[in-house]
């Protein structure tokens with residue numbers, strides 16, 4: 001505890017979002033305590049596996065674009081503070097059959113926000129980036145701003161920047177429960193009990209455990225990532241291969257150029273549709289897991305179909321409409337919640353930290369959070 005025996009703000013969960021919240025709270029002069037149940041960083045939640053795609057032409061909804069502009073700025077600020085590269089621009093591709101939600105949504109965000117982009121046929125995409133072999137009839141929206149964030153390194157950078165500002169962070173200290181009232185909040189762990197004025201909950205797949213109202217609206221789902229050694233590595237190197245999101249008859253794949261692990265990285269949204277409890281997730285890798293991802297590689301990126309380099313499980317936390325939950329607790333004005341990132345949240349972590357800080361300290365954010373209110377989901 002601090003000398004005063006009390007913190008201004010406690011953050012529960014120091015993963016992607018929580019590490020950014022701890023930093024932004026400290027930056028605004030708060031005495032902050034961040035509590036993390038595992039290590040910092042760790043590979044049991046949602047933010048591990050080296051990197052996460054960032055893109056500006058957001059097919060999911062144009063309302064995300066102002067947040068993304070700020071997220072890019074804040075990632076650059078964090079790089080500067082940390083003295084290391086955290087955001088790598090590769091260009092980005094949103095692909096699928098002409099008229100599909102991914103392509104049309106991406107083009108809509110480009111129109112609404114005047115974003116630089118090009119629309120390419122499958123053949124044009126292949127000529128420019130030979131690692132892509134999409135079938136005729138698929139189109140690609142190419143955006144120069146796409147790339148990836150080094151997610152685990154960025155958690156470390158946020159925590160170190162927060163510590164430099166006086167924040168206290170405890171790893172391996174799980175929060176058992178919390179209560180809030182007019183006099184502030186109290187948080188109980190196996191090691192002790194802490195008091196503060198306010199609370200920020202950024203518990204990722206464990207959100208429903210800490211906020212029962214989220215147990216049916218922030219639902220964990222098992223995911224799998226695979227890295228394959230390309231047969232033509234030159235097609236999949238940084239500079240030769242943009243990150244992608246691709247809608248196909250088999251589902252939505254996403255992928256990255258070679259970085260950090262000696263392989264082309266691919267995943268499929270909602271993988272094998274396995275909802276789970278965060279603590280009960282099956283972390284073993286089964287032949288069926290590889291088969292799902294190999295199918296995507298063979299059909300669309302055949303030159304990447306070499307030996308497996310790594311496979312990892314990870315967790316999505318899905319809201320019913322797959323939009324985020326960024327709001328104050330419906331019953332406690334001094335508790336702010338970030339949850340339900342539905343497999344596309346990491347790129348926003350930098351700005352979510354700033355938004356959570358504004359919600360906790362000012363009760364509102366300068367961004368339009370209309371899409372992200374907790375009440376839209378009805379009672380838990």
Ligand SMILES: Cc1cc2nc3c(=O)[nH]c(=O)nc-3n(C[C@H](O)[C@H](O)[C@H](O)COP(=O)(O)OP(=O)(O)OC[C@H]3O[C@@H](n4cnc5c(N)ncnc54)[C@H](O)[C@@H]3O)c2cc1C
Pocket residue numbers: 012013014015016017018035036037038044045046047049051052053054173174175176202203204205206207210223224225254267314315316338339341342343344345346347348
């Ligand atoms: C395979 C995969 C690929 C993805 N790809 C992308 C992508 O390309 N681009 C993108 O933008 N997003 C992507 N996402 C989504 C993105 O990674 C997540 O939205 C983001 O990481 C969520 O961050 P979080 O802080 O909510 O969760 P986490 O980083 O998991 O953090 C939550 C933290 O809370 C801690 N915690 C929970 N309960 C307690 C407790 N009781 N006490 C103490 N600590 C607690 C946990 O241990 C954890 O560290 C992907 C996700 C997965 C799984």
